[in-house]
Amino acid sequence: MRVDLEDLLFSRGPFTLRGSGTFGEGVHLVSGPVGSGKSTLALLLAELSRPDSGAIRRQGITSALLLLQFPEYHITCPTVAEEAGSWGFAPDDVLARADLAGRGDTDPFHLSRGELKRLTLACTVMRNPDLLMLDEPFSSLDCAAKRKACRMIDERDEGITIIFSHERAVLPRVDTIWEMEGGTLTALGSVPGAISRWRHAPPYLAYALEQGARPENIRLSDAQEALCRTQG
Amino acid sequence: MQDPRLRLLSTAVLSLAAFASTTGAVAALIWWLVFTPRTKALPRPGVLLSLIAMIAVTALVSWWGGGPGVSYLVRMVAVLFLAAWAYAETEEGEMLAVAVWALGDRIGFEIGLIAEMGLTGLAVIRQDIDQIQVALALKGIRIGARSIVPIAALLIVAQIRRADEMARLLVVRGYTLGGRICPLFRTDSRDILASLSAVILGLLSCLPVRDVFILLQ
Numbered sequence: 452m453r454v455d456l457e458d459l460l461f462s463r464g465p466f467t468l469r470g471s472g473t474f475g476e477g478v479h480l481v482s483g484p485v486g487s488g489k490s491t492l493a494l495l496l497a498e499l500s501r502p503d504s505g506a507i508r509r510q511g512i513t514s515a516l517l518l519l520q521f522p523e524y525h526i527t528c529p530t531v532a533e534e535a536g537s538w539g540f541a542p543d544d545v546l547a548r549a550d551l552a553g554r555g556d557t558d559p560f561h562l563s564r565g566e567l568k569r570l571t572l573a574c575t576v577m578r579n580p581d582l583l584m585l586d587e588p589f590s591s592l593d594c595a596a597k598r599k600a601c602r603m604i605d606e607r608d609e610g611i612t613i614i615f616s617h618e619r620a621v622l623p624r625v626d627t628i629w630e631m632e633g634g635t636l637t638a639l640g641s642v643p644g645a646i647s648r649w650r651h652a653p654p655y656l657a658y659a660l661e662q663g664a665r666p667e668n669i670r671l672s673d674a675q676e677a678l679c680r681t682q683g
Numbered sequence: 684m685q686d687p688r689l690r691l692l693s694t695a696v697l698s699l700a701a702f703a704s705t706t707g708a709v710a711a712l713i714w715w716l717v718f719t720p721r722t723k724a725l726p727r728p729g730v731l732l733s734l735i736a737m738i739a740v741t742a743l744v745s746w747w748g749g750g751p752g753v754s755y756l757v758r759m760v761a762v763l764f765l766a767a768w769a770y771a772e773t774e775e776g777e778m779l780a781v782a783v784w785a786l787g788d789r790i791g792f793e794i795g796l797i798a799e800m801g802l803t804g805l806a807v808i809r810q811d812i813d814q815i816q817v818a819l820a821l822k823g824i825r826i827g828a829r830s831i832v833p834i835a836a837l838l839i840v841a842q843i844r845r846a847d848e849m850a851r852l853l854v855v856r857g858y859t860l861g862g863r864i865c866p867l868f869r870t871d872s873r874d875i876l877a878s879l880s881a882v883i884l885g886l887l888s889c890l891p892v893r894d895v896f897i898l899l900q
Binding site: 494499516517519521524526527537538 | 815824
């Protein structure tokens with residue numbers, strides 16, 4: 452199971468996106484500042500936009516799903532329960548997972564953006580596609596909800612998961628790091644080797660590296676463990 | 684047309700003429716052919732065809748009921764073409780500049796600000812529709828009669844929320860009433876020729892041709 456990007460080129464107005472590389476099984480983090488082209492790449496990988504040149508080739512992938520950055524766009528039903536049903540799930544399961552138990556009759560537009568994000572995130576993860584793309588899954592979430600979102604992602608034990616995010620505080624365990632800057636996608640490689648090359652690394656990771664620690668992964672707990680090992 | 688004042692005047696005069704009579708609509712279409720970039724100023728084919736289809740359905744219903752269906756179709760298509768041209772040519776800040784020039788720093792500024800927010804809203808709606816299409820495709824839902832209600836609900840709710848956010852932002856920044864800008868306009872000879880033609884065509888199409896000849900005698 453893999454997705455190959457072959458000399459991808461996409462232009463719209465003054466913005467140009469370029470990238471090559473392979474997304475294999477596991478969890479990939481595509482990090483980069485706001486406006487760097489992460490959402491555009493997500494649309495291209497989801498085959499919802501077409502590149503001007505180059506190709507995206509999927510191998511061994513039978514299902515793919517993209518979580519949009521703004522969850523409002525996913526709404527198609529008048530109640531939260533029906534909205535969960537529109538993704539093909541029993542509402543109670545989804546609502547429990549999204550911490551929205553008892554809110555089935557609520558109008559989705561009356562949910563806060565964070566609540567709506569939890570709902571759509573739960574639905575997309577529960578679909579369990581071969582290729583799961585999450586565009587800014589942590590935006591609008593508080594720290595507790597971000598940690599829960601990370602656990603949902605960690606529970607996926609097969610397929611390809613690609614997280615497009617500028618989050619720098621609460622992150623899940625990942626296998627590979629990519630950087631997107633000014634429309635150019637760069638593969639930094641596998642974790643933990645890629646951490647030291649990661650220019651957009653969260654402050655806690657940068658601090659751990661400065662102290663000579665070598666975190667095993669990119670979570671705060673990984674940085675803390677590495678510092679403990681180094682400093683005793 | 685560079686001068687937004689003359690563009691607005693031409694659009695208003697020709698739209699009124701086109702709406703008032705079929706003769707006015709034909710005159711407006713001829714003006715549109717001569718003085719605008721024509722098809723370059725039209726929206727995407729899908730959007731344009733949808734709008735024309737909506738007008739055509741109304742015209743058909745009118746024709747069926749014995750009303751002026753064909754005339755309605757011609758008149759509304761002319762208005763649509765003029766509106767599309769005016770929208771495509773309008774740049775950010777121009778409506779505010781024209782309103783302040785015409786009505787001053789208080790009422791003019793208020794009206795101009797509302798117009799600017801309305802135009803920005805149209806551009807945002809277009810982006811919203813693109814995103815909704817993507818979201819529906821992800822759920823495997825085709826855009827059709829069944830999806831019109833949720834799409835419309837989403838667009839309306841999104842616009843109301845944005846308007847509310849904008850209003851709060853203006854209050855937070857201390858906005859109360861009016862403001863001061865110094866609008867500058869550039870006018871060239873082609874602008875004057877086009878707007879003068881629009882006014883003449885507008886006047887002629889409002890007057891019965893027979894009366895014009897009586898006046899000339």
